[in-house]
Amino acid sequence: MASPRxxxxxxxxxxxxxxxxxxxxxxxxxxxxxxxxxxxxxxxxLIEYVxxxxxxxxxxxxxxxxxMADPFTGRVLGLRADITPQVTRIDAHLLxxxxxxxxxxxxxxxxxxxxxxxxxxxxxxxxxxxxxHVGIEADIEIIRLLAHTLKAAGVRASRIDLGHIGLxxxxxxxxxxxxxxxxxxxxxxxxxDVPALQALVAPLDATTRDALLALPTLxxxxxxxxxxAAVLPQNAAVAAALDELRAIAKALPDLPLSFDLADxxxxxxxxxxxxxxxxxxxxxxxxHGGRYDExxxxxxxxxxATGFSISDLRELLDRNADIRLPGAILAPANPAPALAxxxxxxxxxxxxxxxxxxxxxxxxxxAGCDRKLILRGDRWMVEPLQGDE
Amino acid sequence: MASPRxxxxxxxxxxxxxxxxxxxxxxxxxxxxxxxxxxxxxxxxLIEYVxxxxxxxxxxxxxxxxxMADPFTGRVLGLRADITPQVTRIDAHLLxxxxxxxxxxxxxxxxxxxxxxxxxxxxxxxxxxxxxHVGIEADIEIIRLLAHTLKAAGVRASRIDLGHIGLxxxxxxxxxxxxxxxxxxxxxxxxxDVPALQALVAPLDATTRDALLALPTLxxxxxxxxxxAAVLPQNAAVAAALDELRAIAKALPDLPLSFDLADxxxxxxxxxxxxxxxxxxxxxxxxHGGRYDExxxxxxxxxxATGFSISDLRELLDRNADIRLPGAILAPANPAPALAxxxxxxxxxxxxxxxxxxxxxxxxxxAGCDRKLILRGDRWMVEPLQGDE
Numbered sequence: 001m002a003s004p005r006x007x008x009x010x011x012x013x014x015x016x017x018x019x020x021x022x023x024x025x026x027x028x029x030x031x032x033x034x035x036x037x038x039x040x041x042x043x044x045x046l047i048e049y050v051x052x053x054x055x056x057x058x059x060x061x062x063x064x065x066x067x068m069a070d071p072f073t074g075r076v077l078g079l080r081a082d083i084t085p086q087v088t089r090i091d092a093h094l095l096x097x098x099x100x101x102x103x104x105x106x107x108x109x110x111x112x113x114x115x116x117x118x119x120x121x122x123x124x125x126x127x128x129x130x131x132x133h134v135g136i137e138a139d140i141e142i143i144r145l146l147a148h149t150l151k152a153a154g155v156r157a158s159r160i161d162l163g164h165i166g167l168x169x170x171x172x173x174x175x176x177x178x179x180x181x182x183x184x185x186x187x188x189x190x191x192x193d194v195p196a197l198q199a200l201v202a203p204l205d206a207t208t209r210d211a212l213l214a215l216p217t218l219x220x221x222x223x224x225x226x227x228x229a230a231v232l233p234q235n236a237a238v239a240a241a242l243d244e245l246r247a248i249a250k251a252l253p254d255l256p257l258s259f260d261l262a263d264x265x266x267x268x269x270x271x272x273x274x275x276x277x278x279x280x281x282x283x284x285x286x287x288h289g290g291r292y293d294e295x296x297x298x299x300x301x302x303x304x305a306t307g308f309s310i311s312d313l314r315e316l317l318d319r320n321a322d323i324r325l326p327g328a329i330l331a332p333a334n335p336a337p338a339l340a341x342x343x344x345x346x347x348x349x350x351x352x353x354x355x356x357x358x359x360x361x362x363x364x365x366x367a368g369c370d371r372k373l374i375l376r377g378d379r380w381m382v383e384p385l386q387g388d389e
Numbered sequence: 390m391a392s393p394r395x396x397x398x399x400x401x402x403x404x405x406x407x408x409x410x411x412x413x414x415x416x417x418x419x420x421x422x423x424x425x426x427x428x429x430x431x432x433x434x435l436i437e438y439v440x441x442x443x444x445x446x447x448x449x450x451x452x453x454x455x456x457m458a459d460p461f462t463g464r465v466l467g468l469r470a471d472i473t474p475q476v477t478r479i480d481a482h483l484l485x486x487x488x489x490x491x492x493x494x495x496x497x498x499x500x501x502x503x504x505x506x507x508x509x510x511x512x513x514x515x516x517x518x519x520x521x522h523v524g525i526e527a528d529i530e531i532i533r534l535l536a537h538t539l540k541a542a543g544v545r546a547s548r549i550d551l552g553h554i555g556l557x558x559x560x561x562x563x564x565x566x567x568x569x570x571x572x573x574x575x576x577x578x579x580x581x582d583v584p585a586l587q588a589l590v591a592p593l594d595a596t597t598r599d600a601l602l603a604l605p606t607l608x609x610x611x612x613x614x615x616x617x618a619a620v621l622p623q624n625a626a627v628a629a630a631l632d633e634l635r636a637i638a639k640a641l642p643d644l645p646l647s648f649d650l651a652d653x654x655x656x657x658x659x660x661x662x663x664x665x666x667x668x669x670x671x672x673x674x675x676x677h678g679g680r681y682d683e684x685x686x687x688x689x690x691x692x693x694a695t696g697f698s699i700s701d702l703r704e705l706l707d708r709n710a711d712i713r714l715p716g717a718i719l720a721p722a723n724p725a726p727a728l729a730x731x732x733x734x735x736x737x738x739x740x741x742x743x744x745x746x747x748x749x750x751x752x753x754x755x756a757g758c759d760r761k762l763i764l765r766g767d768r769w770m771v772e773p774l775q776g777d778e
Contacts, residue, residue, distance in 0.1 A: 006689070021429070036742065038757070040756075043404035046511055077398060112460050328427055354426075
């Protein structure tokens with residue numbers, strides 16, 4: 001064994017005190033925003049039967065999921081790699097509301113492989129979902145909530161790209177492709193592999209061919225929708241998708257919206273609008289979302305659904321280096337009631353007070369102390385820690 | 390498959406909105422208390438190599454831990470069933486402080502089998518540890534912190550039992566038993582199986598035999614220590630252990646302390662004091678703790694250590710039924726800036742405001758609304774929700 005006993009697996013990390021405090025703070029801020037907007041927290045379990053985890057939006061999760069046998073039943077359990085299918089299960093089967101359900105979550109997921117070279121295999125996923133409302137009002141609310149919560153957490157979105165799965169579906173419908181050809185086309189579009197795309201669309205009718213070739217070029221500002229209307233086939237499905245995007249953008253004039261009509265992420269389960277939020281100049285989205293209206297069916301109840309998830313809370317933190325932990329106050333090991341009262345009052349005022357343990361002079365700074373409680377006359381006062389304390 | 394696709398495995402549960410909000414609140418309250426007392430939060434990962442998870446206090450965790458292969462290395466990963474070994478690893482190897490480290494954690498662990506018939510296989514474990522201080526001041530602080538945090542969370546400890554692993558070790562040392570005989574003796578003492586105990590101690594010298602037979606009877610109030618001094622062999626190790634217990638009890642006169650000198654929980658890694666906290670009349674402890682001074686050795690650095698862990702946050706909740714979620718305020722779907730300002734002000738004041746989505750009359754109560762925002766004259770007012778809204 002080359003690495004020591006205590007080495008962690010690749011792409012698996014501890015959060016040590018400073019980072020852990022930042023994660024905890026940011027998680028609370030984001031969940032508080034969700035809560036204040038009416039999104040109710042749910043906590044589905046870390047492990048479930050794979051039949052359930054791989055239903056709905058989880059259909060493509062199989063290769064990313066650690067599996068183990070349940071000693072009670074011998075059935076295969078999965079360590080969840082995504083929380084959205086679990087929340088869909090909860091809405092469809094457990095809450096069973098007739099009206100709108102707004103739900104949110106914020107917890108760790110575990111993947112067999114990381115999403116990218118720098119990503120963790122244990123991202124902290126946070127998200128919010130609206131079930132039960134078919135109109136674009138829900139999509140507008142969800143996008144606004146994402147922008148608002150990112151801003152409230154100090155990581156303003158620099159760009160939110162909108163796309164629509166209905167466009168690709170309309171083109172595929174025209175082409176009359178086999179399932180296999182459809183998957184192939186989907187793959188080259190996702191990878192924006194233009195030569196492969198050209199080869200694949202060559203046998204198709206000219207309108208469809210030109211439209212599919214144009215799709216990867218349809219990104220940018222609001223003019224994108226006009227270009228799309230000009231180059232895509234003029235049928236009802238295409239017109240409806242473009243109208244929807246136009247209406248959503250119109251309702252969110254204050255957000256940095258743009259368009260990426262070849263965004264096919266979550267094609268297996270998304271049914272309409274898709275979107276992705278970016279921070280700073282990073283090319284990797286910090287959050288993804290969209291419509292997935294048919295997904296609850298897998299759990300016995302199809303409900304309209306729209307929502308987003310933040311891929312990894314830690315990736316927001318990296319963009320948010322301003323957070324600083326306040327220092328702690330060292331209190332002497334002294335049983336005086338007046339000292340106990342002073343400590344209690346400081347803690348009540350949200351100050352961290354560390355009670356001294358005898359024999360550790362010179363080590364309190366490493367424990368985060370920068371001040372001390374000291375008796376001046378008959379009052380306990382807070383003063384800066386001296387160099388050698 | 391007899392159960393539906395969405396059934397959860399036995400002893401695995403979702404937390405739905407009401408319970409999830411209570412869990413989140415209680416977790417924050419407890420972690421805030423830890424923080425204000427100088428305990429720094431750490432977040433070790435859900436999965437690690439088993440060599441690491443089963444070191445130190447984790448030696449008896451093997452049978453409780455789900456295992457899976459790491460696709461990167463083929464090595465065996467475990468889904469953690471306990472967080473303490475991870476925190477010990479962090480203190481020993483990562484922080485590497487010369488002075489005292491106060492660390493805490495609060496997160497889910499997963500067990501292959503539940504601790505009891507009613508327990509979850511995914512308990513939420515919270516705990517606090519002091520590394521680097523050998524004196525009983527640390528033990529006293531840890532017990533006081535446990536009592537304080539339970540009280541702050543509204544679940545006051547009704548009893549805290551103290552024991553000391555040094556007593557059993559001293560008796561075993563006298564008896565000169567084989568490892569196997571020691572394990573057997575340990576097992577019958579833990580199960581308080583008196584007939585089996587009598588058979589096992591029969592061949593021993595009279596003093597050791599009588600002491601081991603007396604051990605299961607040594608529980609109760611402060612008189613227990615006097616009884617123990619009378620019935621246990623009078624050697625230095627026994628005297629030191631009893632002195633330590635006496636000193637700790639003396640320093641905590643305001644806590645409901647009692648003694649259970651046959652408590653051998655964590656015998657594999659505990660080195661001195663052990664304790665268990667109980668709430669109400671429940672015979673199951675809500676938290677366990679004690680000294681484990683040699684444990685860091687497994688990670689390359691032995692440090693004195695003492696701490697506790699709360700077995701499952703949800704079990705505290707069951708005893709804490711007072712928590713009630715505040716109702717939400719329904720706001721109309723109206724783009725008026727004055728309404729937006731009213732909503733923002735309410736949310737700023739920590740009120741949950743749900744913006745209406747059109748077409749769901751009669752369903753807002755199930756979403757948690759009990760009030761609504763309504764325009765009276767030129768002011769937006771909060772009023773009770775009417776019956777059919």
